[in-house]
Amino acid sequence: MTTTTEQEPTMKAIVTTPTDREIYIEQIFNAPRGRVWQAMTDPELIAQWWGRGNKLVIEKFELERGGHWRFVEHSPQGVHGFEGRFREVTPPERVVQTFEWDGMPAYVIIETMVLEDLGDGRTKLVTTSLFHTTEERDGMLQSGMEGGLNESYAALDRLLAKLG
Amino acid sequence: MTTTTEQEPTMKAIVTTPTDREIYIEQIFNAPRGRVWQAMTDPELIAQWWGRGNKLVIEKFELERGGHWRFVEHSPQGVHGFEGRFREVTPPERVVQTFEWDGMPAYVIIETMVLEDLGDGRTKLVTTSLFHTTEERDGMLQSGMEGGLNESYAALDRLLAKLG
Numbered sequence A, B: 001m002t003t004t005t006e007q008e009p010t011m012k013a014i015v016t017t018p019t020d021r022e023i024y025i026e027q028i029f030n031a032p033r034g035r036v037w038q039a040m041t042d043p044e045l046i047a048q049w050w051g052r053g054n055k056l057v058i059e060k061f062e063l064e065r066g067g068h069w070r071f072v073e074h075s076p077q078g079v080h081g082f083e084g085r086f087r088e089v090t091p092p093e094r095v096v097q098t099f100e101w102d103g104m105p106a107y108v109i110i111e112t113m114v115l116e117d118l119g120d121g122r123t124k125l126v127t128t129s130l131f132h133t134t135e136e137r138d139g140m141l142q143s144g145m146e147g148g149l150n151e152s153y154a155a156l157d158r159l160l161a162k163l164g
Helices: A033-041 A043-049 A134-141 A145-163 B033-041 B043-049 B134-141 B145-163
Strands: A014-016 A022-029 A055-061 A068-075 A078-090 A094-101 A109-117 A123-130 B014-016 B022-029 B055-061 B068-075 B078-090 B094-101 B109-117 B123-130
Touching: A022 A134, A022 A145, A033 A043, A033 A109, A033 A123, A033 A145, A043 A055, A043 A145, A134 A145, B022 B134, B022 B145, B033 B043, B033 B109, B033 B123, B033 B145, B043 B055, B043 B145, B134 B145
Parallel strands: none
Antiparallel strands: A014 A022, A022 A123, A055 A068, A068 A078, A078 A094, A094 A109, A109 A123, B014 B022, B022 B123, B055 B068, B068 B078, B078 B094, B094 B109, B109 B123
């Protein structure tokens, strides 16, 4: 089956602000849900897309309730650590976790990621990020997050095609 | 100098809810600020009051911006882990940190602790806890937090008197 999106380059993710402390991100991938889940939860695969082409060292990835994760991205601009803990892991459809960047330690985002099987071989990924304050949310929006996000998703798209 | 509070047993902490996602806690200790700071930041001293008489294992206490902490309390009811990370450490007056209980992993509270020198040998400790949601805040209030808090503060009071 051919869909129009399969013939187009990666669409940019939809990014909105449904409340004053949240960011909502929606993206559709041309791969079945199980494959997207695999690319998002297998450390060897995560290392191939999360860093947008930069070297990514996965120091910790304990994919279960209460487990911790920690990634270190080695970019030309410097070394950036990211870490968090899993609140909920429900394969193949839902992960709730905390997210922190070492540059702003103890500023904690709650990320809820939901994978929806669209029934036509495609999968919708919806990520909702909840911040403690509006200022923290707006700081993230102004950080160039959206560009980095689209680079990561484009890399994920390429990986999913390769895995297919 | 003698004040009335020195002759009374430990007063209960003032606990209020200034906004729909915060808990405000205020307590006065009969000790100078430097001594209260010491009791709150020296792991050997923390172990003597934080656990309210229960054995407390301090697995990690990296008292600096970005550092992590982790305490494990061994109570008759079971073993409880608590952990977080420091956002700000300003001796001897201010610590901002995250706080999580293993029983609800990735539910993160931002705790801001301020020590105010009252100028008469006493110190006021104000702790403001910010939650991601009102439900999480109310869950904490209903958990018996206030009783445990007053037990901890009474133990801290006794330790401060011993150190004096």
